[in-house]
Amino acid sequence: MIRSVASDWRICTGCNELTNLAIPMTQQNPEQLQEQIEHLEQRLLEAQKNSSLGELVSTTTHEFNNVLMTIINYAKMGIRHKDEPTRDKALSKILAAGERAARITNSVLGMARNRSQDFAAVNLEELIGETMVLLEREMQKYRISVEYDLGEVPPVTAIGNQIQQVLLNLLINARQAMTEGGRLIIRTVHDAETRSVDLVVRDFGSGMAPEQLQRIFEPYFSTKDGPDASGKGGTGLGLHACHKIIQAHGGKIRVESTPGKGTCFTIRLRAAQPIAPAAMPELPGVGQTSSLT
């Protein structure tokens, strides 16, 4: 089993390379360079956010279209067949599809409402639910069964929208790693002692070799040729953005992977506590976990 914790300086090496492309080193002093790095990092994160949003818009529109087709077809059936049982069946199907459409729009509106860049108490279970409404059909299409193991966890101190961006990136990566279908586990665990909550995304897909695992948080590192059949992926910015977001949250991101067995990402965030930020303890690492089996 191979582990990688994104808390070292490899990421910064990547950023310097990026900056060097844009600004001649000789004209910059270290402070200016640092400022430029931060500016470019910010733009990179914005780009990744827009790319995730773009992917979501396409997923959601597609989903909405499926629901509309269901409604239209059952309405046609109800018009064609005058008998009561058929009409009842058609109306129940229309009702169920309408309710699903409402859930989809609520999810999108939830994301829009979450646009704030402020830290707040975020309910992870709700966030997972809203995110999965948008991805559940896609998971079905690729024959991925999603299992939930959601513990009694307190809200976390987070920017909800950004954590949703992280979750989406992890879930889409997991789906893409299981080309022949498979299992996906989403787990939340509360550690009262460290006042932290773990959000775990575990797939049983391709897994990664050590050389690959070492590079996954670098910007533009991707093993994908380009967008897949569903129009997703391939920029190599997803995990880099995840790392930056979690770092800005004062959290941890950790990955374990075994080729042929799958991958497990753990995001550790601070539980929302009614204590002054200055009194918050430094979060320890995620600690040791057993090998993937």
Ligand SMILES: Nc1ncnc2c1ncn2[C@@H]1O[C@H](COP(=O)(O)OP(=O)(O)OP(=O)(O)O)[C@@H](O)[C@H]1O
């Ligand atoms: N769950 C996973 N299983 C196997 N490999 C993974 C998994 N998640 C990430 N990877 C590897 O890490 C690489 C980087 O992932 P990242 O999400 O940053 O970029 P990407 O998925 O290639 O493109 P995008 O920027 O569109 O997300 C992937 O190309 C893939 O090789």
Ligand SMILES: [Mg+2]
């Ligand atoms: Mg990705």
